[in-house]
Amino acid sequence: MSTENPSKKLKMDVDAPLIGTHSGHFHADEALAVSMLRLLPTYADSPLVRTRDEAVLKTCHTVVDVGAVYSDEQKRYDHHQREFTTVFPGHNTKLSSAGLVYLHFGKDIISTVTGLQPGADLDLLYEKIYTDFIEAFDANDNGVNVIAPKDLEKAGLAKKFEDRGFSIASVVNRYNYTPQKGADATESKEEQQAAEDARFAKASTFVGEQFLLEVTDRANWWLPARNSVKQAYKSRLQHDPQGRILVLPEGMPWADHLYTLEKEKPIPEGVAPHVLYVLFPENAEPDTKWRIRAVSKENGGFENRKDLPDAWKGVRDALLDEVTGIPGGVFVHAAGFIGGNKTFDGALAMAQKALEL
Template sequence: MTTENPAKKLKLDGPLIGTHSGHFHADEALAVSMLRLLPTYANSPLVRTRDADLLSTCHTVVDVGAEYDASKNRYDHHQREFATTFPGHATKLSSAGLVYMHFGRDIIQTVTGLPAGADLDILFEKIYTDFIEAFDANDNGVSVIAPKDLEAAGLTKKFEDRGFSIASVVNRYNYFPKAPSEVEPTKEQQQADEDARFAKASLFVGEQFVLELTDCAAAWLPARNVVLKAYNERLQYDPKGRILVLPEGMPWADHLYTLEKVNQIPEGVAPQVLYVLFPETTEPDSKWRIRAVSRENSGFENRKDLPGPWKGVRDDELSKISGIPGGVFVHAAGFIGGNKTFDGALAMAKAACDF
């Protein structure tokens, strides 16, 4: 939208949201999209301006105005004295983090229908940690690992990933090929075009947020109790507790890492699970997968790969090399494999534990 008649828009469409004009970033794009998930702001117009008089007509202002005051719906983080962080975290908030901290629980309830309680609190923390905090860090110039620490350790990147983040995608919406024209667009036309590109960026990043939230609510959160049950029953498959068996595929890693930290490990039991088994489908004759557990926060590095001689081998050849019937495959990287039956997958896991 353009910045004309914001007061009229306010009366017609609901609470007016304001943010800054000019080059935009992922944090305010997300902040605006999150607000619009709430019934209060579902039909709110947006004004993008740095004009203080126009901003004063807005019900809610994000990422501009040099003021953070939730009682006045002002959520900027650029002022020198600003140092607010999300509870339990050290990263200074951006406009995304501010909006999430104040409205996140209501947003989660609106999108998922989850009632207030422990599960809501768990999901509120999960979404901030896994999704929102990166927006805060990016906008405040915080690296995952400080460059000086990487240099001191003698580490260098294996490839360039700066174009691979949500922030980099949002930034691309700032630029567009200009069609040749004999007529120079007016300032109003230029502003309208910039606003339209911001709207696209905000829609994109908002969709990513909703996908993350709904997946966590529908799959990750319910998996918590299933993984707990499997963890408590793991000794029936391996006396050292190195194998976890799940009834179906699900997001298990976070829950497993947490259980290993908070539970006292009995004497003679391994402190960590090495392999997780789960069926490919819920059909009775489903093939089974064996997944090596990754080291926490290590990406593709596993606690223990599947055996080297199995890597990249399939079918009868795999069965022959492993000595276990029903082999389907083992990935060349050694992080996952398969067998035609549960018994075969379990035999693979047991052999891999002691390889």
């Protein structure tokens, strides 16, 4: 048992409420749970004790990921007990300590970080951040795969590469280990615990930074983009009679909003059910170049609804003009998902021609 700061004696009369979690090997969920709590004014200066001693845990104001108790009233947020089945509204993944903290404190955390007040925007962001960020922590800690291995095997599919070391959870796991093999062999138990706590603090800071980036990006860019994408969606027939081209006034996070808009209302007769290409300027300068982006299949990763034509892929500048028959070409990526032209008219002409090829 120790606190993150060995110079502080464990006191129960500290001004900020004491947070408790378990000692030993740590995971991404409790690292995130602790960092999220500390974004709230109540917990901003809270000390952390990492222990499995029940007597010490009882002295903590808030306990995450240990203690076999889930009770918001008691400020106990463990998920390891057999009877635990709690999920986030509208989802099926059992919560981890990260999900539990987010479930009960998430809206207050988002409001504190962004200034958003209770209402539709806050509710939307609360759901979006759980779906896109928090749920993966819950699934990882509860042993849930994105796709069950048996289903992949049944479908005859195999990974093209190994990605186990690419996730936030894998980064957090690396903090569990000392920089040098056997480096703690000569240290006392107190020194070993202090070193472990220091590694946990680094992991929690790292995960907290990723969470903050997610929240601020969604609040500052994703949320305001809704109205712009909606207006562009309403105007899409100006650029193609079937509405397959979307023109945005600037670069912005558009994909989520487009997928949502396509599901909201019945598509008029003669209008295509899906947008295939999105156009947007590179920057706000009056003579800026324009990009043409093939729309990915929803949840399809790098698979697009319609690639830019094969003959254009990997071609640039004057040669691209020759291949497309459209002046001002800049490039088309070899994978066919994005291209560029020196002008809006050129990019629009490329998109319109690509529709027919």
